[in-house]
Amino acid sequence: MPVVIAVWLGDGILRTVARRNGGGARAMVVATFWPSLVRGARMIEIHDLTKRHGPRAVVDGLSFTVRPGRVTGFLGPNGAGKSTTMRMILGLDAPTSGTALVVGERYRDLRRPLRQVGALLDAGAVHPGRSARAHLAAIAAANRIPPSRIDEVLGLTGLGSTRGRVGAFSLGMKQRLGVAAALLGDPGILMLDEPVNGLDPEGIHWIRTLMRELAAEGRTVLVSSHLMSEMALTADHLVIIGKGRLIADTPTAAFLKNTSRTDILVRASRPQELRSLLMSHGAQVAVEADGALAVTGLEPHIVGDLAAAARIGVHELTVRSASLEEAFMAITGDAVDYRAGSIERTHQS
Amino acid sequence: MSILTAPTTRGAVASEWIKLRTVRSTAFTVLVAVLAAVLVGTLDDTSAANNYASWTPAQQRSFDPVRYGFSGGFYVAVLAVGTLGVLSASSEYGTGLIRTTFAATPRRRQVLIAKSLVTGGLSLAVGLGVAFATFFLGQNSLSARHLDVGLGDPHVLRAVVGAGTFLAVFALVGLAVGVVVRRSAGGVALLFGLFFIAPMVFGALSDTLGGWTLQTAFESLSTTITLPPDAARPSAGQAVAVCAVHLVVAFAGAALLIERRDA
Numbered sequence: 001m002p003v004v005i006a007v008w009l010g011d012g013i014l015r016t017v018a019r020r021n022g023g024g025a026r027a028m029v030v031a032t033f034w035p036s037l038v039r040g041a042r043m044i045e046i047h048d049l050t051k052r053h054g055p056r057a058v059v060d061g062l063s064f065t066v067r068p069g070r071v072t073g074f075l076g077p078n079g080a081g082k083s084t085t086m087r088m089i090l091g092l093d094a095p096t097s098g099t100a101l102v103v104g105e106r107y108r109d110l111r112r113p114l115r116q117v118g119a120l121l122d123a124g125a126v127h128p129g130r131s132a133r134a135h136l137a138a139i140a141a142a143n144r145i146p147p148s149r150i151d152e153v154l155g156l157t158g159l160g161s162t163r164g165r166v167g168a169f170s171l172g173m174k175q176r177l178g179v180a181a182a183l184l185g186d187p188g189i190l191m192l193d194e195p196v197n198g199l200d201p202e203g204i205h206w207i208r209t210l211m212r213e214l215a216a217e218g219r220t221v222l223v224s225s226h227l228m229s230e231m232a233l234t235a236d237h238l239v240i241i242g243k244g245r246l247i248a249d250t251p252t253a254a255f256l257k258n259t260s261r262t263d264i265l266v267r268a269s270r271p272q273e274l275r276s277l278l279m280s281h282g283a284q285v286a287v288e289a290d291g292a293l294a295v296t297g298l299e300p301h302i303v304g305d306l307a308a309a310a311r312i313g314v315h316e317l318t319v320r321s322a323s324l325e326e327a328f329m330a331i332t333g334d335a336v337d338y339r340a341g342s343i344e345r346t347h348q349s
Numbered sequence: 350m351s352i353l354t355a356p357t358t359r360g361a362v363a364s365e366w367i368k369l370r371t372v373r374s375t376a377f378t379v380l381v382a383v384l385a386a387v388l389v390g391t392l393d394d395t396s397a398a399n400n401y402a403s404w405t406p407a408q409q410r411s412f413d414p415v416r417y418g419f420s421g422g423f424y425v426a427v428l429a430v431g432t433l434g435v436l437s438a439s440s441e442y443g444t445g446l447i448r449t450t451f452a453a454t455p456r457r458r459q460v461l462i463a464k465s466l467v468t469g470g471l472s473l474a475v476g477l478g479v480a481f482a483t484f485f486l487g488q489n490s491l492s493a494r495h496l497d498v499g500l501g502d503p504h505v506l507r508a509v510v511g512a513g514t515f516l517a518v519f520a521l522v523g524l525a526v527g528v529v530v531r532r533s534a535g536g537v538a539l540l541f542g543l544f545f546i547a548p549m550v551f552g553a554l555s556d557t558l559g560g561w562t563l564q565t566a567f568e569s570l571s572t573t574i575t576l577p578p579d580a581a582r583p584s585a586g587q588a589v590a591v592c593a594v595h596l597v598v599a600f601a602g603a604a605l606l607i608e609r610r611d612a
Contacts, residue, residue, distance in 0.1 A: 087448070087611070087612070090448075090451075090452050090455075091451070091452075091455045092448050092451055092452065092611065092612040093611040093612070094611060107455055108455040108456065109455075110455065111357060112357070112360075113452065113453065113455055114452065114453050117452075119452055121445075121448055121449075122445045122448070124444070124445060125444055125445030125446050125448060125449055126444060126446060127368075127372060127440060127441075127444055127446055128444075129371075129372045129373055129374065130368075130371050130372055131371070134367060134371035137367050137371075138364045138365075138367040138368045138371070139364065139449060139453055141360060141363035141364040141366075141367055142357075142360045142361055142363070142364035142450070142453035142454050143360055143453050144356070144360050181449065
């Protein structure tokens with residue numbers, strides 16, 4: 001048993017000495033005072049990150065970089081590995097392989113991490129018997145954050161006049177408290193896991209605005225969600241994962257342009273003839289299960305005029321646009337872990 | 350030991366102290382511990398003073414004027430601070446707050462050290478306060494029949510300090526158990542089992558093993574008479590060793606697992 005103690009103490013001392021005298025020490029000092037001078041400043045860099053629970057890979061060779069000055073949406077179906085990735089970034093879960101760096105260092109090596117990285121993982125992670133102020137005071141004390149900052153973040157999150165114990169808070173108020181805790185150290189990097197959950201419309205608007213403001217101040221903001229429509233409104237950049245693998249790492253605008261394709265549904269008296277006619281004019285035509293045509297590549301009025309000129313009766317002509325959610329489902333379709341028993345796909349693209 | 354003086358450890362200690370004093374259960378636990386130990390201890394000594402004359406000579410010979418006050422009520426205090434120790438770790442795992450704690454102090458052994466200093470410090474203060482209060486009030490009752498002893502008498506100071514310090518030992522073992530088990534109910538059950546069940550099991554195996562449990566260690570520490578009624582009772586020195594072994598084993602496990610496991 002003394003051996004265990006000796007190893008434990010020795011390990012701690014060695015690590016402290018390494019931290020004080022090693023190459024990392026100077027970088028740490030520089031990073032603290034002049035973040036913009038250091039490579040990796042205010043960035044989250046993930047390289048080939050993998051987390052296995054037994055044979056199952058929750059996160060599987062994930063690599064991406066989150067940059068400052070914009071809101072990055074971290075999207076994926078439930079169980080895609082978003083929360084696990086965030087926990088690995090914070091050093092809470094140990095990766096099976098690969099690295100996750102913040103401001104160019106492993107999170108565990110940051111000296112006062114809350115001053116560099118603020119995170120909201122689970123709004124329910126509070127002791128119900130404590131007041132909001134006491135909850136924040138305990139977090140602030142751990143990283144030598146001045147107590148005056150507590151009132152600032154309470155005001156910022158609209159909890160300034162809140163009294164009483166956290167156990168009596170609504171989910172929305174707990175989310176606000178979680179955001180307050182994340183902002184406590186005035187960090188350059190913010191990571192929020194599903195922050196809009198439980199918020200009312202006013203709260204959702206508030207957090208959207210807040211994230212945009214924080215990004216506009218030059219901070220790095222990574223926000224996870226399983227709601228594509230929410231991210232389309234909030235994020236400038238999207239990192240989409242499914243089954244722990246990277247599916248897309250793209251600006252939101254480009255993603256929307258590429259995936260929200262529209263087509264034209266046409267029912268006609270002589271569909272085969274119309275199909276050939278439209279294809280000879282450059283359209284792509286798919287035949288749906290009930291014989292209707294799904295047309296892309298031609299404007300609706302041209303489709304109508306061509307049919308009229310050929311004296312083909314048109315029974316229906318509908319412009320269909322894929323919703324964002326459908327686009328999201330299409331891109332993550334093969335990567336959904338928990339699929340509903342039977343999904344009737346009415347729309348083929 | 351640089352880990353003890355690191356600024357981040359000092360921050361963690363400040364944080365843990367805020368956490369400990371801003372939940373009602375702490376004040377409630379301390380109140381229960383103080384009231385149970387002092388009131389019951391004093392009542393026991395008062396009844397001993399009143400009934401001493403009617404006891405058999407054997408009973409009178411085995412009467413320990415210090416140990417007698419550290420009986421039923423003091424066990425309540427022991428279990429109360431033990432529960433406090435377990436909860437200071439397990440309640441954070443239960444709510445998920447532990448992730449916030451580790452995010453603020455990523456070198457988790459600093460968190461373990463901070464929790465030990467705060468929980469251990471509080472329970473030591475409470476333990477010594479309760480032990481001395483129980484002792485002085487009890488001796489006051491016993492003095493009516495001139496059965497009382499003073500702190501200067503043989504073994505008396507050791508017994509009072511030992512009884513008080515045992516509360517801190519038990520709270521710290523509870524803390525380590527809380528870190529290892531990570532569940533409040535399971536942690537408290539394991540700690541109480543260690544106190545109540547282990548002596549029965551080990552005692553049934555052999556007297557020597559029975560002497561290496563926390564409950565017998567507490568009894569030995571708080572005893573002043575040299576003729577133990579129970580042959581299996583270890584010496585005060587061995588009792589200290591028993592406490593040390595429990596602390597070392599519990600903390601080695603906690604220090605290992607707190608770093609290894611995903612939070």
